[in-house]
Amino acid sequence: MEELDGEPTITLIPGMNSKKKQMCFDWGPGEMLVCETTFDKKEKSETVPNCPYIHIVRKDVDVYSQILRKLFNESHGIFVGLQRIEEELTGKSRKAQLVRVSKNYRSVIRACMEEMHQVAIAAKDPASGHRYSSQVSILSAMELIWNLCEILFIEVAPAGPLLLHLLDWVRLHVCEVDTLSADVLGSENPSKHESFWNLVTILVLQGRLDEARQMLSKEADANPPSAGMCRILGELMRTMPVLSPGNTQTLTELELKWQHWCEECERHLQDGTFAANPHLECLCKIMLGDEATLLEQKELLSNWYHFLVTRLLYSHPTVKPIDLHFYAQSSLDMFLGGESSSEPLDNILMAAFEFDIHQVIKECSIALSNWWFVAHLTDLLDHCKLLQSHNLYFGSNMREFLLLEYASGLFAHHSLWQLAVDYFDYCPELGRVSLELHIERIPLNTEQKALKVLRICEQRQMTEQVRSICKILAMKAVRNNRLGSALSWSVRAKDAAFATLVSDRFLKDYCERGCFSDLDLIDNLGPAMMLSDRLTFLDALPLLEQKQVIFSAEQTYELMRCLEDLTSGKLECAEFDAHRLQDDDIETTKVEMLRLALARNLARAIVREGSLEGS
């Protein structure tokens, strides 16, 4: 048995006192049944339980969230699309396609986040508002992690572009800048706004130097004495060497130019160009990557990975992917400063910077309440051929394990189970057998749902499940006296035995009432009647029961004579045999039926012939 990764959570069952009473439980496909027992080791057993209920305990509550439903539905489409284009993914376009898939997943997460955020704002009571807000932060963390994984594992950005991607990453996730910018620029006198310098600073921290320059020009206009300094600083900002996409310079060239630029900044600092304005001097220090200055901006940076990226931008812009984790670790340590410990999110990001994919997935599995994230991310990374077959002790690889867990969770839902079917389809080892087990347990409240289940089973040649489901439906139909439906289900299952059962019911009705209740069905059986000889017999019987008398009295007498000949002949050569006895029983019933029908037909024929004169 492996060690536990974390402490298991405790769930209290309402109404049960676990100190006094024992509980018993049983596992189901997606949930657990729990109830109180009357068993007590210490005292003699009591007969009256305190808690009379059976509780259903479900681990996965997210599946019932209205907003997350969209996440499940949309991502299902992306997942299936990815599996289908797998064969077509070749060569250079492969990476681009996989990146596109990754961005699709992320946009779905963002859409959910946005919607959840709106709901959180509009929430009437603070408790649910708080619940939605925490859900938003979880989604935001998921998108943050996924985005980083996309940059490091799927995009596989090399040194140079790596920094640009990381800058985008940070800009996307520290979004207070936009609101702040709107606030400040929207005011009458932007440069006099109390948050003006905060805005300029954070723009510089995020490497948005063009926008920072624009702000400085506003300050220059409003405050002429500082215009000269603003102009010089602005010029430094403009000339900072950056690798732009499509730029053909090599990393070495970039590095060289950047060194020169740093020296120029340093010179200004030494000369005290900005000494008169502490704000501007601070900005210059930031641009030189001065760690102490950067750490003073903790509040604006708000987290250690922002600190990391800013550090890299202004000290090591040509950082290589393999060196990332050094800077990441030191950034985390410096930022936390020994005051607080790292949180799960920090550990996950650190694992990503260390390129330890398995650790990322493991930590995410523990931290998140639902398998959605790890299942889809792992599947995508598997398509990138990044996961060695990490065999778990029960033999299935990690990707399949996570997909199975996720899909099983979906099966508990009355409508999302359809998505799960596709996930099982793409699990080559245990998918089919899992599907077989789950699909038989779906409650079939309507025929339309049953038809969908049957279609799924038939498409996968799951004949056993088809027969079993059709039998259940046919039985239900018989119980509800829907004999036509029952027959329809037994025809679909190609179940001759059941078709016989249904026709027995018809015959029973006929015996009791003396007429057929559902003549429309029997009249129009078609080839279905070949399924069972009982049905064939049924098909013929109505000839004697038509409103219009088909056989005349004379003909009926003839038929009766034939019947007597047949039955007496059979009795003579009957052997004493158990099998024959059963057959005889069936034969006797048929004969009784025929006799009854012939007698009735005779009666009608006599009446008709007696009353009408030759018409």
Next chain:
Amino acid sequence: MVGFQLYKEHTQRGRIPCPGTLSVSQQWTAAHYHTGPGSPSYSGAPCTGVVCDNPEIVTVGEDGRINLFRVDHKEAVRTIDNADSSTLHAVTFLRTPEILTVNSIGQLKIWDFRQQGNEPSQILSLTGDRVPLHCVDRHPNQQHVVATGGQDGMLSIWDVRQGTMPVSLLKAHEAEMWEVHFHPSNPDHLFTCSEDGSLWHWDASTDTPEKSSLFHQGRTSTFLSHSISNQANVHHSLTSSWLSTDPAKDRIEITSLLPSRTLSVNSLDVLGPCLVCGTDAEAIYVTRQLFS
């Protein structure tokens, strides 16, 4: 999924609701059941089809029952119990007061509400396998022309005045056809949706070769000629492209309207240039430029 309750909405049949609010105006509970509400073992049955022609509403269900409601009456105006021994899947109005139902043993039955009694006035069916029929729709102008869709995805066109067999059988979807609709103002256009995740536009109009193209790239079109059953002498003054027996002249252009395969398309509706459909992936697709 349709439960056994009926809700009436303020909008009339076929009209796309304007952005506003809907509220329940009338509710008929226990319209469909296996064992009745009076009994201790009461069990309801799903209502599978509803059609309305203001102020009348007709429903059919898995209990084989047909109900006729009027919007201002709390109770059903007429109920035909055990109208069918199998499940009734869909219903449509023919010439009022006649309706037409389809069931799960492949039969069409015409019911006349003027007649008392619980027997249909006419029964039509395909010979051969009794494939369940899931949907039915009547031609907007020619009230004798009816289209049905079956469990095998086959589209059948019927002329209910002529015999008991369909006029055309068109191989269509790969799985159950859930709904079929004639376009209410352009009845040469027909729309079908299916469990196989596709929605098809059937264009039987016999005008110019450059037919109006539809709104999505990635469409597939095939030309399909009518297959005819043995209806040699079909006399009618109004020709309908759906009933035409000249395979060389009349071809149907079929276009798939959804850009990629989805889960089952369960339902669709069409009005003017707008089409809306819903899928099992809990998505609703809307287009407002059907013929542009």
